[in-house]
Amino acid sequence: MIASPRSGDVPPAMPGAAQVAVVLCTRDRPRFLARALEVLAEVLPAEAELIVIDSGSATDATARIAQRGSVRYVRSDVPGLSIARNLGLAATSRDIVVYTDDDCELQPGALGALLLPFTSPRVGATTGRLSDHAAPPVAAGGAAVRVFRAPADGIDAGHGALMAYRTAVLRAIGGFDPLLGAGRAFGGAEDLDAFCRVLRAGSTVVHVPRAEVRHMFTRDDEDYAALQAAYGRGLGAMTRKWVAATGSPGRRIAWRVLRRAALGLVRHRGDARARAGRRAYVAGLREGYRRARDIPVSDLLFHDVAPPAPVRLGAPIAIAEHSPAPERGAA
Template identity: 35%
Template sequence: MNSGSGRSAAQRALELSTRVSFNGLAEAPERGFSLITHWNQQYGLCHVHLADDGGYALASPPVGLIVFWWLGRPVAHRWCADGGSEPLAGQIDSHVLELIAAEEQRAGAAQLGASVVICTRDRPDQLRRCLASLPQQTWQAREVIVVDNASIGRRTRDVAHEAGAIYLREERPGLDFARNTGARAASSPILAYTDDDVLLHPTWLERLVAAFDTPTVAAVTGLVLPAELATDAQEHFEKHWSFGRGYLRQDFDTARFAQHRVDVFPAWEIGAGASMAFRREIFERIGYFDERLDVGQAGCSGDSEFWYRVLAHGLSCRYEPRAVAFHVHRRTLDGLASQIHHYMRGHAVALLVQWERTGIAANRRQAWLGMPRWYAGRLWHRLRGLCRPQDRFLREEVLGYLSGLLFYLRHRREGS
């Protein structure tokens, strides 16, 4: 199978796998053929363009995660535990492809100007890679704002200036302090947030902005895929803590939110903070990110608490998988263990902040009763010798959650 330039697919894939950017994913394949556009076994990932009818056939199946693309967007994935010597062939469900095609037909064009905000701390090399993916965007940001959350030294400032970004420094430690600093400085109707450990597909910003097609849509999130799965820690995270929320658009509105008055609405299912955007006016209406949450403070969930607040104020959130970003997961098990500890620490605090801000009692019940009972059940299964892959970091989860309850008690607002 040859590409349009006469090179073999393997040669083209090898070339693409050495690029820093993900330009290859935006290139159109030959019509009617499966085409591997990004494959490097070292990274445990394979991106494949499907044939026109949704079929695929790989002569040498890779080991790891295969992401299938169709009509210029991801539409499905599968895990391959053993590449084997037999060809891998199959077909994506036709009903799924019909839904994808209908979404593409309905998709509108980007209309609003956008500011991109990147919050960072002491990761100048990762920041440089993220910034390098912004000039390739098909919808250019009016401004790029780098918020330095008290990095040591000048490298972060230098990287931001080299990229032509607006550089701001926020001395108070905490991701939500930095997010709010960026929000207050931005001048565009749409604020798009990403992280310094993210690479952006060329259509990322255009498709995020285009998803604000009705006034009630106040927040939009995108599909976040792994940039690599080179280590055990990265593979575990993707299998059990993935940022991906599926390949079809989802709208989260007041009716859907109202169905969860007895239990807690799962706002974390709306998306990931690594790829999210908001109407700038929403901050004046419902407030800014709660600065007790997320990295540097409670540890996580500043994004999901804000989406929860958006819905509680009668507005809508949208998950738009046409907007694609690639996240570099933690590479070491120690790093992943710390991440999971802080995820559950932040989750505990977010539940109580959501109750504090909205008065919805289900959050308080879940924080003090529901989650402890859930963990007690999982610990009981562990004591009986039932070891499941998702319980690999159960100790970190439990200790993180308990730490979160204590954090909230020390930082709760008066009258709560």
């Protein structure tokens, strides 16, 4: 359970929509973006700030989709998911920043459930439940809220598809590690790394099953294996960074990562697609750990000594097949 305030203290109120920014990072996926914005227009209060970060799209289609609705559009010529998320953090003055993905649909009531734990000043971040669009609905009413306190617990705290932070806490830890996450060689674990660093800074992270986001994109087998390899490289690099920088906390993270990888291989022995994915993931873990050994680290962040080259916008493309993004609060 979330810790209660001390006797005699006045508990802080749950953050309202006017204190919240929702950041949606995207790159060259205008169809996904158009649908994600339609859903957000339905479920977000009009007072919430909605920011689209264009992570180096090659055409202007992303900009034109974002600029049709009541959305702030910010472009980064330098691609990378962590770079984009940090740009979203810098772009807002709101107290809480919420992140979701362009291939996800935020479910009704998710925002309120995600914000409720912030009534405790000890909470630095919250996460929601990720479900697949093809899976049958699962009632979350009986699922328990989980509170994480130790740095190694961040490995199990949630998923970047739906997460919220106090902006002050996220800024204090330096934001997301720019070498981790999609668009970089270490293509994952930027979310888990941030959870672990929030916990190491003394805040708690709360997982709220009632806050749900549905993933609307199913990858084919080859793409799935490539994605798992990227996730593995990210987590391997993150593990190496933590072991080198923190000693014992890093070794606890490494033990959890290795145990989870071994269990995953055993659990999916009868599923060829999942087994191939887990093998790619384990190979990625090894590669990420090895490649991260020579990268300098300070304040638990990799030094981004070779950021991606800026992306130049190409010629405009037709996007007439996309419906306009509705204004939030419109009928």
